[in-house]
Amino acid sequence: MTRFVNLVGRRFTRLVVIERAPNGLLQGQTMWLCKCDCGTEKVIAGPNLNSGKVRSCGCLAAETKVRKPRKTVPENNLLGRVFGRLTVLGREEDNRWRASRWLCQCTCGEKSIVVASRLITGRTKSCGCLAKERRAEARCFRAPPPPEPTPDFSDPLLKPWS
Ligand SMILES: [Zn+2]
Numbered sequence: 001m002t003r004f005v006n007l008v009g010r011r012f013t014r015l016v017v018i019e020r021a022p023n024g025l026l027q028g029q030t031m032w033l034c035k036c037d038c039g040t041e042k043v044i045a046g047p048n049l050n051s052g053k054v055r056s057c058g059c060l061a062a063e064t065k066v067r068k069p070r071k072t073v074p075e076n077n078l079l080g081r082v083f084g085r086l087t088v089l090g091r092e093e094d095n096r097w098r099a100s101r102w103l104c105q106c107t108c109g110e111k112s113i114v115v116a117s118r119l120i121t122g123r124t125k126s127c128g129c130l131a132k133e134r135r136a137e138a139r140c141f142r143a144p145p146p147p148e149p150t151p152d153f154s155d156p157l158l159k160p161w162s
Pocket residue numbers: 014036037038039040056057058059060
């Protein structure tokens with residue numbers, strides 16, 4: 001007789017062994033019918049339970065996988081928020097890098113679609129009018145000084161030969 005360890009009633013993380021199932025086809029492994037905390041029943045090979053390789057019906061792995069993308073901006077958290085001149089009106093389709101985009105109303109009356117991260121970091125604060133105004137201001141500021149008055153040679157005092 002082969003050595004047989006009875007696992008019935010034992011718990012392996014989320015799995016509780018209910019009863020022995022018909023042996024697996026592979027290497028005659030002892031198979032166990034287990035019930036997961038989530039309610040799913042699954043037959044699992046004894047060695048996989050003992051080694052800790054299998055700890056749930058699969059729901060544990062699924063949950064761990066799902067948790068990762070939650071780092072991205074939740075879908076509704078920008079709605080109605082104001083960033084500079086922009087008020088967020090609604091969500092748009094993600095761009096091709098899967099960044100969430102939002103339809104914004106600018107105080108100048110224009111609407112524009114802005115990537116969430118640009119709103120949050122403050123890189124985009126208007127439909128573009130703010131930058132245009134700033135550029136215009138900068139241009140005024142850097143406008144060349146009025147040209148030097150050219151000497152009036154009609155003035156007899158300035159004539160080089162006088
Ligand atoms: Zn489960």
